[in-house]
Amino acid sequence: xxxxxxxxxxxxxxxxxxWHSGRNxxxxxxxxxRKTPAGSYLLTxxxxxxxxxxxxxxxxxxxxxxLETQGFNPEFxxxxxxxxxxxxxxxxxxxxxAFPLEPIIRVTAPIIEAQLVETYLLNRMNFSTLIATKASRxxxxxxxxxxxxxxxxxxxxxxxxxxxxxxxxxxxxSTSNVMAGKELGIPISGTMAHSFVTSFDRxxxxxRAYADTFPKKxxxxxxxxxxxxxxxxxxxxxxxxEQKGEKLMGVRLDSGDLCELSKQxxxxxxxxxxxxxxxxxxxxxxxxxxxxxxxxxAKIDIFxxxxxLVTGRPTPALDGIYKLSDVVENGIHIPKMKLSxxxxxxxxxxxxxVWRILEDGMFSKDVISLEGEVIAGxxxxxxxxxxxxxxxxxxxxxxxxxxxxxxxxxxxxDRFRKLEDSPVYPVGFSPGLSALKKKMVEKIKHExxxxx
Amino acid sequence: xxxxxxxxxxxxxxxxxxWHSGRNxxxxxxxxxRKTPAGSYLLTxxxxxxxxxxxxxxxxxxxxxxLETQGFNPEFxxxxxxxxxxxxxxxxxxxxxAFPLEPIIRVTAPIIEAQLVETYLLNRMNFSTLIATKASRxxxxxxxxxxxxxxxxxxxxxxxxxxxxxxxxxxxxSTSNVMAGKELGIPISGTMAHSFVTSFDRxxxxxRAYADTFPKKxxxxxxxxxxxxxxxxxxxxxxxxEQKGEKLMGVRLDSGDLCELSKQxxxxxxxxxxxxxxxxxxxxxxxxxxxxxxxxxAKIDIFxxxxxLVTGRPTPALDGIYKLSDVVENGIHIPKMKLSxxxxxxxxxxxxxVWRILEDGMFSKDVISLEGEVIAGxxxxxxxxxxxxxxxxxxxxxxxxxxxxxxxxxxxxDRFRKLEDSPVYPVGFSPGLSALKKKMVEKIKHExxxxx
Numbered sequence: 001x002x003x004x005x006x007x008x009x010x011x012x013x014x015x016x017x018x019w020h021s022g023r024n025x026x027x028x029x030x031x032x033x034r035k036t037p038a039g040s041y042l043l044t045x046x047x048x049x050x051x052x053x054x055x056x057x058x059x060x061x062x063x064x065x066x067l068e069t070q071g072f073n074p075e076f077x078x079x080x081x082x083x084x085x086x087x088x089x090x091x092x093x094x095x096x097x098a099f100p101l102e103p104i105i106r107v108t109a110p111i112i113e114a115q116l117v118e119t120y121l122l123n124r125m126n127f128s129t130l131i132a133t134k135a136s137r138x139x140x141x142x143x144x145x146x147x148x149x150x151x152x153x154x155x156x157x158x159x160x161x162x163x164x165x166x167x168x169x170x171x172x173x174s175t176s177n178v179m180a181g182k183e184l185g186i187p188i189s190g191t192m193a194h195s196f197v198t199s200f201d202r203x204x205x206x207x208r209a210y211a212d213t214f215p216k217k218x219x220x221x222x223x224x225x226x227x228x229x230x231x232x233x234x235x236x237x238x239x240x241x242e243q244k245g246e247k248l249m250g251v252r253l254d255s256g257d258l259c260e261l262s263k264q265x266x267x268x269x270x271x272x273x274x275x276x277x278x279x280x281x282x283x284x285x286x287x288x289x290x291x292x293x294x295x296x297x298a299k300i301d302i303f304x305x306x307x308x309l310v311t312g313r314p315t316p317a318l319d320g321i322y323k324l325s326d327v328v329e330n331g332i333h334i335p336k337m338k339l340s341x342x343x344x345x346x347x348x349x350x351x352x353x354v355w356r357i358l359e360d361g362m363f364s365k366d367v368i369s370l371e372g373e374v375i376a377g378x379x380x381x382x383x384x385x386x387x388x389x390x391x392x393x394x395x396x397x398x399x400x401x402x403x404x405x406x407x408x409x410x411x412x413x414d415r416f417r418k419l420e421d422s423p424v425y426p427v428g429f430s431p432g433l434s435a436l437k438k439k440m441v442e443k444i445k446h447e448x449x450x451x452x
Numbered sequence: 453x454x455x456x457x458x459x460x461x462x463x464x465x466x467x468x469x470x471w472h473s474g475r476n477x478x479x480x481x482x483x484x485x486r487k488t489p490a491g492s493y494l495l496t497x498x499x500x501x502x503x504x505x506x507x508x509x510x511x512x513x514x515x516x517x518x519l520e521t522q523g524f525n526p527e528f529x530x531x532x533x534x535x536x537x538x539x540x541x542x543x544x545x546x547x548x549x550a551f552p553l554e555p556i557i558r559v560t561a562p563i564i565e566a567q568l569v570e571t572y573l574l575n576r577m578n579f580s581t582l583i584a585t586k587a588s589r590x591x592x593x594x595x596x597x598x599x600x601x602x603x604x605x606x607x608x609x610x611x612x613x614x615x616x617x618x619x620x621x622x623x624x625x626s627t628s629n630v631m632a633g634k635e636l637g638i639p640i641s642g643t644m645a646h647s648f649v650t651s652f653d654r655x656x657x658x659x660r661a662y663a664d665t666f667p668k669k670x671x672x673x674x675x676x677x678x679x680x681x682x683x684x685x686x687x688x689x690x691x692x693x694e695q696k697g698e699k700l701m702g703v704r705l706d707s708g709d710l711c712e713l714s715k716q717x718x719x720x721x722x723x724x725x726x727x728x729x730x731x732x733x734x735x736x737x738x739x740x741x742x743x744x745x746x747x748x749x750a751k752i753d754i755f756x757x758x759x760x761l762v763t764g765r766p767t768p769a770l771d772g773i774y775k776l777s778d779v780v781e782n783g784i785h786i787p788k789m790k791l792s793x794x795x796x797x798x799x800x801x802x803x804x805x806v807w808r809i810l811e812d813g814m815f816s817k818d819v820i821s822l823e824g825e826v827i828a829g830x831x832x833x834x835x836x837x838x839x840x841x842x843x844x845x846x847x848x849x850x851x852x853x854x855x856x857x858x859x860x861x862x863x864x865x866d867r868f869r870k871l872e873d874s875p876v877y878p879v880g881f882s883p884g885l886s887a888l889k890k891k892m893v894e895k896i897k898h899e900x901x902x903x904x
Contacts, residue, residue: 005630005631005633005634006604006612006629006630006631007604007630007631008602008604008605008628008629008630008642009628009629009630009633009640009641009642010628010642010643010644010645011642011645012630012642013642013643013644013662013665013666014644014645014647014648014662016665016666017644017648017661017662017665017666020661020664020665021661021664021665023661025651027647027651029647046609049609062634063634066630066633066634067630070633070640071669111651115645115647115648118605118645118647119604119605122605122606123604123605123606123607123609123612124609126605126606127607127608127609128609150460152458152459152460152571152575153460153570153571153574153575153578154574154575154578154769154770154771155575155579155608156579156607156608156611156615156763156764156768156769157498157501157575157576157579157580157610157611157614157615158609158610158611158613158614159608159609159610159611160458160575161610162609162610163608163609176460176461176462177458177460177461178457178458178459178460178461178464178518178519179457179458179459181457181461181518181522182457182514182515182518188461188522189461190460190461190462190463190464190465191462191465192462192465192466192469193462193463193466193567193570194775194776194790195466195479195481195567195570195775195776195788196466196469196567198776198788198789198790199477199479199563199776199779199788201781201786202899202900203900209469209472209473209475210465210466210469212472212473213465213468213469213472213473214465214468214469217523224790224791224900225790225791225896225900226791226900229900255792255797256792307769307771311608311763311768311769312768313767313768313769314766315765316608316763316764316765316768317606317608317759317763317765318606319606319759323646323647324646324647324650324651327651329653334653336647336650336651337650338646338650338676339676339677339678340707345707444677447654448654448655448676448677448678448681
């Protein structure tokens with residue numbers, strides 16, 4: 001099964017319309033995000049998937065047979081049989097910090113090709129970027145305490161693996177998702193469920209059975225019946241482990257007032273001489289709740305975060321879009337834009353680049369320019385990843401991407417990382433882009449809407 | 453690649469702990485949902501995936517090699533090499549109406565087996581049920597107008613295919629997702645994007661090119677520059693099509709005040725003698741907005757719904773859970789439950805069944821009972837789907853599931869379908885279950901928490 005049909009029908013109908021009209025000009029599209037789900041910045045992820053797709057983009061016989069049943073022109077389907085992506089792509093590397101309106105990926109190709117790849121690009125980039133951004137905020141809220149991702153059971157079905165990958169890019173320490181451990185090399189972690197405890201006649205029997213099986217990595221879930229009573233039993237088992245020369249690694253709290261309970265459990269364990277035992281807390285956590293717990297002095301060492309982290313709740317989708325910005329007709333670049341009464345839905349015309357200006361080593365301002373303009377003293381962020389249809393970019397390892405993220409976040413001033421009320425990061429337009437935009441708005445108002 | 457490692461690490465550590473303790477009693481777990489994402493009911497979906505998984509559940513050599521690197525006991529891994537699911541499963545058929553707390557799937561198996569399957573079950577059932585439920589509400593809001601799913605670009609990555617499947621189960625008429633057409637036989641639909649319009653020098657040129665390519669199924673997107681001006685150009689192209697003996701099928705509005713614009717566009721088209729042209733509306737729609745448009749007399753024939761439909765926004769995850777309810781020790785059933793200060797987190801003990809009482813052919817009340825109890829005049833909803841590890845249930849086709857949904861929804865009184873302020877559907881406990889629950893609470897308070 002190829003991924004060629006992982007697209008919206010209208011991409012294929014538009015492709016046939018272009019083909020039918022004998023019209024296949026070189027076109028440039030920008031992938032950008034209109035607004036962040038929360039906070040000031042976006043942490044980009046998903047480029048690896050898109051490049052894999054570009055590399056393998058083919059229509060299989062079964063794809064073409066299906067399209068024939070849907071009334072597509074047989075000659076057009078013959079054209080698709082030999083379809084290859086032949087264009088050029090620039091992109092911010094995976095793990096970049098981006099801001100609204102900045103092109104994150106720029107695709108230049110014959111319009112029939114550039115149009116097809118839109119849906120796949122949006123489907124993969126929007127989701128991975130959403131979750132990587134969410135994870136980086138969650139990790140920030142934990143102020144150096146570890147965040148472990150526990151979301152597999154609440155992940156949106158088959159999205160589970162890329163969800164975990166994105167949380168790792170965003171800084172999570174580990175995952176409960178064993179497949180992500182095997183397939184992606186992400187550290188895995190886990191303890192026990194309430195069912196393990198309730199399956200035994202007495203809670204302490206379940207603790208002893210687990211400690212006996214995993215004396216060197218024993219975490220006990222203590223809230224099945226009552227957290228504080230559970231902690232007392234965990235302390236007994238902790239002392240029993242000491243007598244065998246082992247140490248209880250941790251206890252997990254999964255319900256109730258996690259902050260208050262963590263203090264009681266911490267004291268109870270400390271009083272029992274078990275100050276080395278770590279506290280794991282889980283249960284409907286998110287960046288805001290973690291932040292509140294930390295501000296209230298919670299004695300939590302590891303936060304287990306599930307649902308919100310892997311679905312992006314309360315914002316489960318980014319409104320990233322892919323918009324035409326330039327078409328070449330008879331060798332001449334014709335910039336394109338979409339106007340809208342909704343300001344955010346108006347797009348930026350022309351082939352563009354993105355520049356970042358640092359001050360004292362910290363991100364200070366970005367500028368979106370037209371190609372050909374140079375912003376002095378700034379770093380250009382879009383790098384060539386595909387040239388003439390060939391992927392020329394060496395996809396980094398997952399640890400490599402994480403390193404890039406850490407480097408980038410260390411240069412983002414702290415005010416832009418705040419969970420609430422973080423300021424808008426300054427993104428300006430170059431003189432060339434500003435002038436073009438103004439000219440285009442006037443032209444469209446005149447020609448298409450009949451305003452003067 | 454098998455799906456055996458599509459699970460949380462703690463399932464595997466608990467399995468080793470059971471194995472190590474020589475403890476593998478028969479256990480029963482219930483899958484149920486604590487609360488609806490919105491409204492009174494849940495429309496179940498995803499069972500097909502779970503049964504496919506049960507049928508194919510094996511640990512591959514690569515899975516076991518990976519687990520060995522994670523410190524699992526080699527003898528336990530040998531045990532996993534021959535692992536097969538051998539238990540019994542009851543379930544509500546896909547496309548059932550369920551209510552909170554009702555077991556939707558009941559798994560009975562040696563606890564090592566029953567524990568492993570939890571994560572996969574939750575991952576697939578939670579998401580498909582969430583989206584099918586959302587879709588059925590969206591279709592209800594449209595009052596007989598078609599709802600077409602356009603969400604692929606905003607779907608959570610690889611969740612895209614099961615998302616579309618669930619929207620179809622929930623009553624959507626079609627999808628933009630071509631893969632869902634090919635793989636699942638769902639009707640596909642689509643028009644054109646703004647980029648098609650802007651790629652031409654003039655809007656009307658793009659309309660003519662499209663009409664020329666698809667004279668028999670031409671839908672024109674009219675809001676690229678200005679919706680009413682776009683409609684005027686569409687009317688010109690519609691009249692040109694008439695001269696060729698063809699008919700313009702529709703126009704699509706994708707921004708602005710959809711209700712008001714639909715009225716203006718409808719009048720404009722009617723005045724041009726194009727009253728047969730359909731209006732499609734899209735753009736951040738959901739069940740509440742559709743409901744409002746319909747109440748305000750919008751002239752919309754087809755609603756295109758994307759992001760919210762395929763992600764479940766604002767609630768992108770169901771809190772469906774899988775809880776131990778019974779363990780057999782020495783041939784005796786020992787009911788199990790989890791207590792919590794949070795009422796919703798307390799579980800129901802014992803092996804259970806679910807019964808539905810109809811009045812005048814309409815759903816009137818459900819009763820959760822213990823196995824062995826009979827609720828007179830009621831239909832029992834859980835059917836055997838797996839027996840001794842073998843799937844004995846014939847998985848229905850997708851049209852078959854849709855028929856079931858339609859039949860079920862026609863028996864659900866309208867007040868339970870309302871988008872807002874729908875009442876809680878009555879779900880009672882049988883005398884046996886009520887008595888057992890009371891006894892268990894007392895026992896746990898006494899033995900585990902030390903209360904009298």
